[in-house]
Amino acid sequence: MFKESDVAFSFETDILGAGAYIREPHDNPEIPGIFMTSAFNVEDLDALEARYATKGFCYNRYRNPNRATLCELMTYLEHGEQSISCSSGMGAISTALITLVKAGDHILADRIMYSETKEALEDILAKFGVETSFIDFTNLEEAKAAIRPNTTVFYMETVSNPLITVPDIRSLADLAHANGAKLVVGNTFMTGYLFRPLDFGADVVVNSLTKFANGHSDTVCGAITGTKEFAMKCHHTQVLLGTQADPFSAWLTQRGIRTIALRVRRQSDNACALAAALEKSPYVKKVHHPSLESAPQHELAHKQFGNNYGGMLSIELEDDRQKMNKFMRSLHFAHYAMTLGGYRTSLAYPVLSSHGSLTEEERLSIGITRGLLRISCGIEDTEDLALFKEIVDYEVHPAEWVTTIGKRTGYLSALYLLNDDYAIMAYMPIEIAPATILDDMED
Numbered sequence: 001m002f003k004e005s006d007v008a009f010s011f012e013t014d015i016l017g018a019g020a021y022i023r024e025p026h027d028n029p030e031i032p033g034i035f036m037t038s039a040f041n042v043e044d045l046d047a048l049e050a051r052y053a054t055k056g057f058c059y060n061r062y063r064n065p066n067r068a069t070l071c072e073l074m075t076y077l078e079h080g081e082q083s084i085s086c087s088s089g090m091g092a093i094s095t096a097l098i099t100l101v102k103a104g105d106h107i108l109a110d111r112i113m114y115s116e117t118k119e120a121l122e123d124i125l126a127k128f129g130v131e132t133s134f135i136d137f138t139n140l141e142e143a144k145a146a147i148r149p150n151t152t153v154f155y156m157e158t159v160s161n162p163l164i165t166v167p168d169i170r171s172l173a174d175l176a177h178a179n180g181a182k183l184v185v186g187n188t189f190m191t192g193y194l195f196r197p198l199d200f201g202a203d204v205v206v207n208s209l210t211k212f213a214n215g216h217s218d219t220v221c222g223a224i225t226g227t228k229e230f231a232m233k234c235h236h237t238q239v240l241l242g243t244q245a246d247p248f249s250a251w252l253t254q255r256g257i258r259t260i261a262l263r264v265r266r267q268s269d270n271a272c273a274l275a276a277a278l279e280k281s282p283y284v285k286k287v288h289h290p291s292l293e294s295a296p297q298h299e300l301a302h303k304q305f306g307n308n309y310g311g312m313l314s315i316e317l318e319d320d321r322q323k324m325n326k327f328m329r330s331l332h333f334a335h336y337a338m339t340l341g342g343y344r345t346s347l348a349y350p351v352l353s354s355h356g357s358l359t360e361e362e363r364l365s366i367g368i369t370r371g372l373l374r375i376s377c378g379i380e381d382t383e384d385l386a387l388f389k390e391i392v393d394y395e396v397h398p399a400e401w402v403t404t405i406g407k408r409t410g411y412l413s414a415l416y417l418l419n420d421d422y423a424i425m426a427y428m429p430i431e432i433a434p435a436t437i438l439d440d441m442e443d
C-alpha cells in the first residue's frame with residue numbers, strides 16, 4: 001500500500017523509514033498487537049477523507065485499535081450498546097458526568113463512595129454551577145425527599161467504598177426516571193461479571209478497570225458503558241478533555257478481563273468465607289459484607305446479586321494503632337496496597353487512603369472509624385485466608401489465647417500462653433513443633 005522508494009537517501013533519512021511497515025499479512029494474530037502509535041498514515045487526501053468517513057484510525061486521541069477492542073469487550077461484559085475506555089476510573093467518572101450535566105443542574109450522590117469521586121463533584125463540577133447533595137441511597141425515602149426539579153443525575157456505587165453498603169438499583173432507577181434524571185452506577189467493586197446495573201435499569205455504568213476487571217494491579221484504566229448515543233457523546237467529551245486510555249493499558253486490561261470469571265468468582269467466594277470467619281472473632285467489632293445475614297442490606301443484596309456478593313469487605317477493629325500495625329505485619333501473604341481488586345489479597349486503611357481527604361467529622365458521620373480496615377480478597381486458597389481470623393484472635397490479642405487452634409498444611413498455627421504476659425508464637429513447621437502441642441491437637 002505504501003510507496004517504497006528506490007532512491008537512496010542519506011543514512012539520517014533512510015534510518016527513519018526502514019522497517020516502518022509490516023510487509024507480510026498480519027490480519028489475524030491470536031492476540032491483537034499493541035498499537036503504540038500516536039497516529040496512522042494515509043496515502044493522500046482521498047484516503048484521508050475515506051478514513052474519516054469510515055471512522056477509521058487517524059490519531060490516537062480519537063481512536064486506537066486497542067481501545068476499540070477493549071470497548072467491544074466492555075460492552076459485552078456490561079450488557080450495554082457501546083463503551084468508551086478511559087485513562088482511569090476517575091477519567092471515566094468525570095467524562096460521564098461532564099457529558100451529562102450543565103450549569104444549573106443538581107446531582108444526587110450516595111454519601112458513601114470513593115472519596116475522590118466526591119471531590120470531583122465538590123471541587124470541579126461545583127465550580128461550573130452543578131450542585132451535588134450527598135444522601136443515604138440505601139434509604140429510598142431520603143432519596144425521594146432530596147430530589148429537586150433540576151436533579152438530572154443520580155450517582156452511586158453498586159457496592160459502596162468502603163462500607164460495602166448496597167443500594168436498591170432498580171428502585172433508584174425507577175425513581176430517577178420518574179423525575180427525568182439518569183442513573184449512573186459505579187460498578188468497580190462488582191464488575192459486569194457479578195452484576196450488571198444496566199439490566200436493572202441504570203442508564204450508564206462507569207468502571208475503574210484498574211481493580212477487579214483487570215485484576216493484576218499492573219495498569220490504570222476505566223470505561224463508560226451505556227447507549228450508543230450516550231457513548232458517542234462521551235467520546236466527543238473525551239476527545240476534547242483527553243481522558244482516553246493509552247494503548248498499552250487498554251491491551252493489558254483486555255488481557256486481564258479474559259480471566260475475570262475465574263478470578264472474580266473466587267474473590268467473591270473468598271470474601272464470603274472470610275466475612276463469615278471474621279464475624280466469629282470476638283476482636284472484630286463489625287464485619288461489613290452483604291453476604292452476612294447481619295448485614296443491613298443482606299436480603300436486597302441477595303435479591304439483586306444472587307450469591308455474588310463481591311470480593312470486598314471491611315472490618316472494624318479496636319482503634320489501636322499498635323494492634324493494627326501488628327495485625328498488618330503478621331498477615332504473611334496479604335499486604336497493604338493503595339489499590340484493590342488484584343489477584344492477591346490486600347488491605348487498605350480508608351482513614352489514610354481512599355477517604356483521607358475527608359475531615360474526621362465527615363468520616364465519622366458516615367461510619368468510617370479509625371478502626372476500619374478494607375479488605376480486597378484475592379484468589380488465594382480459602383483456608384489460607386482464614387489466617388486473618390487466627391491473626392486477629394491469637395497474634396494481635398495473644399494474652400487471651402490459651403489453646404492451640406489447628407494444624408495447617410505442614411505448619412502449626414499455634415500459640416501457647418505461658419503466663420500473663422509471655423506467649424510462644426508459632427506458625428512453625430510441624431516437624432519442629434513441641435510434642436506437647438502436637439499431643440494436644442491429636443483430635
Ligand SMILES: Cc1ncc(COP(=O)(O)O)c(C=O)c1O
Nearest residue numbers: 088089090114161188208210221
Ligand atoms: C469505587 C471506586 N471507583 C473509582 C475509583 C477510581 O479508579 P481509578 O484509580 O482507576 O481512577 C476507585 C479507586 O480506588 C474506586 O475504589
